[in-house]
Amino acid sequence: MPTILGQNQYGKAENRVVKITRDGDTHHIKDLNVSVSLSGDMDEVHYSGSNANVLPTDTTKNTVYAFAKEYGIESAEQFGIHLARHFVTSQEPIHRARIRIEEYAWERIETSDANSKFIGADEVKHSFVRQGQEVRTAQITFDGENWEVVTGLKDLTVMNSTNSEFWGYVKDRYTTLQEAYDRILATQVHARWRYNWTSDEDRLPNWEKSYAQARKHLLQAFAETYSLSLQQTLYQMGSRVINSRSEVDEVRLSLPNKHHFLVDLEPFGLKNENEVYFAADRPYGLIEATVLRDGVEPRIPVDMTNL
Numbered sequence: 625m626p627t628i629l630g631q632n633q634y635g636k637a638e639n640r641v642v643k644i645t646r647d648g649d650t651h652h653i654k655d656l657n658v659s660v661s662l663s664g665d666m667d668e669v670h671y672s673g674s675n676a677n678v679l680p681t682d683t684t685k686n687t688v689y690a691f692a693k694e695y696g697i698e699s700a701e702q703f704g705i706h707l708a709r710h711f712v713t714s715q716e717p718i719h720r721a722r723i724r725i726e727e728y729a730w731e732r733i734e735t736s737d738a739n740s741k742f743i744g745a746d747e748v749k750h751s752f753v754r755q756g757q758e759v760r761t762a763q764i765t766f767d768g769e770n771w772e773v774v775t776g777l778k779d780l781t782v783m784n785s786t787n788s789e790f791w792g793y794v795k796d797r798y799t800t801l802q803e804a805y806d807r808i809l810a811t812q813v814h815a816r817w818r819y820n821w822t823s824d825e826d827r828l829p830n831w832e833k834s835y836a837q838a839r840k841h842l843l844q845a846f847a848e849t850y851s852l853s854l855q856q857t858l859y860q861m862g863s864r865v866i867n868s869r870s871e872v873d874e875v876r877l878s879l880p881n882k883h884h885f886l887v888d889l890e891p892f893g894l895k896n897e898n899e900v901y902f903a904a905d906r907p908y909g910l911i912e913a914t915v916l917r918d919g920v921e922p923r924i925p926v927d928m929t930n931l
C-alpha cells in the first residue's frame with residue numbers, strides 16, 4: 625500500500641522554566657510551561673531515518689532555559705517571539721515554529737503584621753502564593769450527640785525564593801544530593817484542621833472567619849520561617865494555626881517538596897547565578913505530620929490521599 629507523509633511537527637513539550645529576578649531583597653518570579661513545536665523539511669527523517677535536518681528536541685529544551693538567562697522573561701509573548709524567531713531563522717530546514725506557553729501567576733504573601741518581626745524585616749519579599757489554585761474542604765460528622773468538623777484546603781501552592789537551606793543530613797553510599805545553603809522551597813499545601821467544637825451546647829466557631837485566619841497563618845508561617853528543612857517549616861505552619869486559633873486543636877499537613885533544580889548553563893557559556901530553574905513535577909519528597917495542641921488526642925486520619 626503506497627503511503628505518503630502528511631502534516632508533521634516535533635519539539636519538546638512542557639519545559640517548566642522558573643526565572644527568579646533578584647532586585648536586592650525583592651524577588652520577582654516568572655513561571656512558565658513552554659512547549660516547542662517545529663515543522664519544515666522533515667520528510668527524510670520520516671521516510672529514511674536521516675536526521676540531517678533534525679534539530680534535537682533536547683536542544684529545543686536547552687534553548688528555552690538558555691534564553692531565560694540570555695533574554696530574561698519579560699512576558700510570555702516576548703519570550704515566545706524570541707524562541708520562534710530563533711528556530712526559524714537559525715535553522716534552514718525549519719520553516720515554522722509554534723511556541724505554546726502557559727504562565728502561572730504568583731502573588732506576594734502579605735506578612736506585614738506583628739509576626740514579621742521574627743525575621744527582622746518589615747515585609748517578606750521572597751514569598752509567593754500561586755494564584756487561583758486552592759480548594760477548600762470540609763468534613764462534618766455527627767453521631768446524634770457529638771460533632772466533628774474537619775476543615776482544610778488543598779492545592780495552595782507557595783514558594784520562597786530564598787531563606788531555605790538543607791544540609792547536615794545522613795549520607796550513605798547511595799547519597800548524591802548536594803548540600804544546599806540557598807535553595808528554592810516550594811510546596812503545594814494540603815492541610816486539614818479539626819475544631820474542638822463537638823456539642824450543640826458549645827458556642828459555634830465563625831467558620832468563614834476561622835478558615836480565612838487559618839489560611840493566613842499557614843501562609844505567614846511559611847513565608848516567615850527561615851527553613852532548614854521542609855519538616856521544620858511544616859511544624860511552624862501547624863503550630864502557628866494552633867497557637868493563633870483557640871478553636872482548632874489539631875492540624876495535619878501533607879507537603880510535597882516541589883523541587884526546583886538549577887539548570888546547568890555552563891555548556892552554553894552562560895553563568896546561572898541562582899536565576900534559572902527546572903521545576904520538576906515528579907518524583908517529589910512528601911513531608912507529612914500532625915501538629916497537636918498539647919494534651920489532645922489525634923483524630924485526623926494519617927493518610928489523607930482521598931480526603
Ligand SMILES: O=c1[nH]c(=O)c2[nH]c(=O)[nH]c2[nH]1
Pocket residue numbers: 790801852853854855881909
Ligand atoms: O526539606 C527537605 N527535607 C528532606 O527530608 C529532604 N530530603 C531531600 O532529599 N531533600 C529534602 N528537603
